Amino acid sequence: MNRVKRQLAPYFLVLPGGLWLLLFFAIPMIAMLSLSLQQGDVVYGYQQTFHWQNYTDAIDGYHTQLIRSLIYAAVGTILLIALAFPVAYWIAFYGGRRKPTYLFLLLLPFFVSFVIRTLAWEFILSDQGIVLGTLKNLHLLPENFHVLATGVAVIAGIAYNYLPFTALPLYVALERMDPRVLEAAGDLYASKRTSFVRVTLPLAIPGIFAAFLLTFVPAVGDFVNAQILGGTSNTMIGTVIQTEYLVNNNYPTASALSTILLVIMLVGIFLYGKLLGSRTIEEYI
Secondary structure, three states, rough: OOOHHHHHHHHHHHHHHHHHHHHHHHHHHHHHHHHOOEEEEOOOOEEEEOOHHHHHHHHHHHHHHHHHHHHHHHHHHHHHHHHHHHHHHHHHHHHHHHHHHHHOOOOOOHOOOOOHHHHHHHHHOOOOOOOOOHHOOOOOOOOOOOOOOHHHHHHHHHHHHHHHHHHHHHHEHHOOOOOOHHHHHHOOOOOOOHHHHHHHHHHHHHHHHHHHHHHHHHHHOOOOHHHHHHHHHHHHHHHHHHHHHHHOOOHHHHHHHHHHHHHHHHHHHHHHHHHHOHHHHHHOO
């Protein structure tokens, strides 16, 4: 009897998490995949017809928004890595005993609601806001210059709102480096620049890939930044999916777009696993 309990113990431990994933991930995913192949409307209901045309119609109708989302997310993620890497590097190597304090300060703004932070960013980037308004008053910018309702504003919002997703994996990767390796590079007469390029940066590549993946995936599906900062001419695919679901009640098209986006993300994760190994992402989250 005790032997049976010992054998079943691991399964009982994984049961709560397994049920959670089943109820809130697996079942919704199956429902979304099923709905993406259905036909009908809200009045008469939807029926499963395995209508694959939904996918081609979704791509034909919204490929511009899909490509725009990938570009905005990629540019925002690369910009974030360039901004977050020096911060993570300084905290990891020069933070000393105050590393937890610096990390807390890095995360502190993100205790505020995502929407409120984006609205604050809209205020900062407004035509007569604290930044542009001051520069215009100093005659450093023309009066008709604006940032809102442009792709730059959307990318800036993404770079601001997803900073922790980038900084924390980079910090973990840098903090785990053995300082003796860097000391050995100095003992071999390597300059600080050479030591960084030949030692620090290669060892940080898994963390950079993890930061890119963890930032890029949610940024592609983001709709708050595009809706508040981008205007009607910079719509991203997340806004389209939200509109199709909640406004147009076109559930099959919205599900098809969600599935296409999911497949793109899975391809990226698969490539990540092939390049760096499936355990790497677990080590840097």
